[in-house]
Amino acid sequence: RSAPGMISCPVCLDLYSEIVDSGRLVVSTKCGHVFCSQCLRDALRSSHTCPNCRKKLTPRQYHPLYV
Amino acid sequence: RSAPGMISCPVCLDLYSEIVDSGRLVVSTKCGHVFCSQCLRDALRSSHTCPNCRKKLTPRQYHPLYV
Numbered sequence: 604r605s606a607p608g609m610i611s612c613p614v615c616l617d618l619y620s621e622i623v624d625s626g627r628l629v630v631s632t633k634c635g636h637v638f639c640s641q642c643l644r645d646a647l648r649s650s651h652t653c654p655n656c657r658k659k660l661t662p663r664q665y666h667p668l669y670v
Numbered sequence: 671r672s673a674p675g676m677i678s679c680p681v682c683l684d685l686y687s688e689i690v691d692s693g694r695l696v697v698s699t700k701c702g703h704v705f706c707s708q709c710l711r712d713a714l715r716s717s718h719t720c721p722n723c724r725k726k727l728t729p730r731q732y733h734p735l736y737v
């Protein structure tokens with residue numbers, strides 16, 4: 604559903620517009636992986652690692668992305 | 671040149687594909703603003719602030735973005 608350079612969440616597969624229109628944020632981890640805020644929050648509840656690369660990740664190590 | 675959710679650099683206006691094809695990285699600051707690595711590096715030489723929102727920014731406060 605996504606092309607290089609297009610923002611989407613690799614967990615729920617929603618595109619940028621679907622993420623933003625539903626009131627979620629697009630967030631980036633410190634390791635550079637992009638998710639919707641809901642999927643990353645859910646993932647961090649069960650494991651303190653990045654869902655993409657599995658690096659250790661605390662709630663302070665990600666931030667909203669303004670694109 | 672860009673649409674919401676499409677990655678581009680607001681300084682040189684290059685799109686994601688042009689940035690990556692020329693060997694640059696797409697980077698995000700901690701404040702959530704996205705640039706090509708060349709433009710952000712140039713900007714941080716003259717001022718230690720984000721070119722978009724002017725928040726204080728050190729070289730450790732940005733990271734590559736993998737999209």
Ligand SMILES: [Zn+2]
Nearest residue numbers: 612615639642
């Ligand atoms: Zn998601």
Ligand SMILES: [Zn+2]
Nearest residue numbers: 634636653656
């Ligand atoms: Zn990661």
Ligand SMILES: [Zn+2]
Nearest residue numbers: 679682706709
């Ligand atoms: Zn640039």
Ligand SMILES: [Zn+2]
Nearest residue numbers: 701703720723
């Ligand atoms: Zn900024």
